[in-house]
Amino acid sequence: MKKIITIQDRLEWIYYISNAAEHDFYHTWHYHSLETTATPLLFVYEQHQDFIAIPLLKRPIPESIYYDLTCVYGFSGPFSNKKMKDLDDDLIEQFKVDFLKFLDDEQIVSVFSRMHPFYQQQLVLEKFGGVYHNGKTVVMDLTVNIEEQRRKYRPTALRAINIAREKGYRLVEASGTQAITTFFEIYSESMRRVGASEYYYFSENYISKIVNTEEYDARIVMVYDGDIVIASTLIMLTNGIMQGHLVGVRAEYMKYSPMRYMIDELTIFGRAAGINYYNLGGGIGFKDDNIFKGKTALTDLTFDYKSWRFIANPCVYRQLLAAKGINEDTDVDFFPLYRYA
Numbered sequence: 001m002k003k004i005i006t007i008q009d010r011l012e013w014i015y016y017i018s019n020a021a022e023h024d025f026y027h028t029w030h031y032h033s034l035e036t037t038a039t040p041l042l043f044v045y046e047q048h049q050d051f052i053a054i055p056l057l058k059r060p061i062p063e064s065i066y067y068d069l070t071c072v073y074g075f076s077g078p079f080s081n082k083k084m085k086d087l088d089d090d091l092i093e094q095f096k097v098d099f100l101k102f103l104d105d106e107q108i109v110s111v112f113s114r115m116h117p118f119y120q121q122q123l124v125l126e127k128f129g130g131v132y133h134n135g136k137t138v139v140m141d142l143t144v145n146i147e148e149q150r151r152k153y154r155p156t157a158l159r160a161i162n163i164a165r166e167k168g169y170r171l172v173e174a175s176g177t178q179a180i181t182t183f184f185e186i187y188s189e190s191m192r193r194v195g196a197s198e199y200y201y202f203s204e205n206y207i208s209k210i211v212n213t214e215e216y217d218a219r220i221v222m223v224y225d226g227d228i229v230i231a232s233t234l235i236m237l238t239n240g241i242m243q244g245h246l247v248g249v250r251a252e253y254m255k256y257s258p259m260r261y262m263i264d265e266l267t268i269f270g271r272a273a274g275i276n277y278y279n280l281g282g283g284i285g286f287k288d289d290n291i292f293k294g295k296t297a298l299t300d301l302t303f304d305y306k307s308w309r310f311i312a313n314p315c316v317y318r319q320l321l322a323a324k325g326i327n328e329d330t331d332v333d334f335f336p337l338y339r340y341a
Contacts (some may be wrong), residue, residue, distance in 0.1 A: 002098040005042040007033055013042050014215070016053050021083045022119045025216035025238045026074040027055055034209055035072060043102060045095040052087065052095040052124060054078040054113065061109060061338070063323075066316055068110045068336055069103075073199075074245070075116040077125070077308065084120040096127050103312040110317060110336040111310040117303040118241060118277065130310035132335075135287055136302040138295040140263070140278040142242075142271050149267060149299075157260050157297040164261035170224050171265035174232075179220045180208050183232045187248035202246070207234070210245075217273075218245075221266065223258050231258040235266065240276040242266070263298060279303075309335040 005012050013029035025031055032040040038057035045052050055076055056069040071077075080087060103111070111130075115121045117137045125131050140149065150158070174182070184204040191200050211218045216238050223231040233247040244266075249258055263280065270278050280295045282305060296302070311317045320338035321328050334340040 001046050002102065003042075003044040003046065004102070005044060007035075007040045009042075016042065016044060016051065017079075017215075019051075019081050020053075020079045021081055021086075022116075023079045023239065024075060024116060024118075024241060024243070025218070025236045026072055026076045026116070027079055028213075028215045030213040030215040031074075031210070032057075032072060034206060038070065040072075043099060045091075045098050047091050047094060050081055050088070050091055052078055052080045052091065054099075056111070056113065058106070058108075061320065064316075064320070066107045066109045066313070066320075068339075069108055069112070071113040074243075075114050075305075077113050077115040077119070077121040079119075084123045087124065092124055092127055095124065100128075100312070107313075109311070109313045109320065109338075111308065111312060112335050113308040115306045115308055117279070117305045121308075122306060125308045125310075128308075128310050130308055132307050132309045134305045134307055135282055136292070137282045137305045138280040138292065138299060139301045139303055140267055140280065140299045141276075141301055142267055142278055143276050146267065146271070150264075152299055154297040157257075160257035160260045161264050164256065164258060167225065167256070169230075169258065169261055171262060171269070172222050172224055173269075174220050174222050177208075179222070180204065180211065182222070182229050183207060183220050183234060183246075183248070186229065186232045186250060187234075187246055189251065190248035193251055207246075210234070221262070221269070223262050223265075225253070230256075231262055233262065233266075237270070237273055237275060240274065242270045242273075242275045242278045244278075244280060260294075260298065307335070311336075 010029050017023055017028055032055055035057060038059045040057055042053055042055045056071060058067055058069055060067055122131050181204060184207050211220065216236060219235050221233050221235055222229045230253040231249040234245045236243045236245050267278055282292055318328060324338055326337055332340060
């Protein structure tokens with residue numbers, strides 16, 4: 001049996017999250033309720049006591065009668081009351097049948113979802129096709145002792161952390177209106193400095209809403225130099241995983257690499273909170289760039305990051321490309337291509 005749960009069905013959405021064997025804050029009702037550019041939904045296929053669900057965002061395709069599905073900012077993908085590796089083949093197959101019918105009924109042309117690197121979601125989504133390998137995300141294993149962790153630091157990273165401690169930098173968890181305002185200012189400054197696209201900008205009101213919830217554990221953490229906040233991050237702690245969701249550093253302190261100090265201190269913070277893994281993310285577009293190399297200066301552990309890029313209606317997909325004058329064989333890494341430029 002299938003269900004389409006809307007954002008108005010808060011308690012039902014929360015019910016499936018509370019019964020999930022594996023999920024992150026990206027899957028929650030609250031996180032989806034903050035979405036303003038598309039219509040959130042939770043597709044659920046249920047068979048006896050088991051279910052597979054996937055949260056998505058429905059968008060109209062301009063100048064057409066069709067729609068497509070995408071996901072929230074971050075890693076989502078399917079979840080279930082069982083771990084992906086324990087799902088029965090019949091349950092997966094019936095989920096596929098009902099989801100394909102849903103796509104057809106709703107005139108959906110394509111589906112895009114960022115897959116969670118910690119969960120084996122490809123075991124479900126490979127049945128459809130369209131699983132795409134994007135790159136690597138860098139992870140710190142907090143189940144090992146901190147001495148073993150630090151032995152893996154490259155000399156340049158260790159030196160930056162030691163200098164930060166000599167300077168008297170300190171990590172502080174903050175809360176309240178002023179903490180939100182300070183984080184917003186530093187994050188926004190960082191996005192302007194790197195020339196980030198509009199997609200990566202968030203309002204102060206959005207930051208306030210994302211922090212103030214009981215559905216997941218969200219915290220603002222700051223690095224101080226004396227009484228000056230020089231860096232800040234919004235971290236999420238869910239099911240043993242800590243994510244640095246958003247982060248910013250003041251321009252004048254970039255040369256001192258305060259992020260390396262922050263990461264090292266957060267591994268202590270995470271262990272105290274019962275966290276097993278700290279996901280640092282990857283490079284820009286999950287490429288092997290300087291940002292990726294900077295993160296791997298602290299750990300050699302990486303997980304594969306994949307996305308699901310499924311074309312539900314190939315005929316209409318090609319028509320939309322033709323209308324935009326886009327060659328479907330282009331090497332541009334963007335999906336769906338008809339929304340490019």
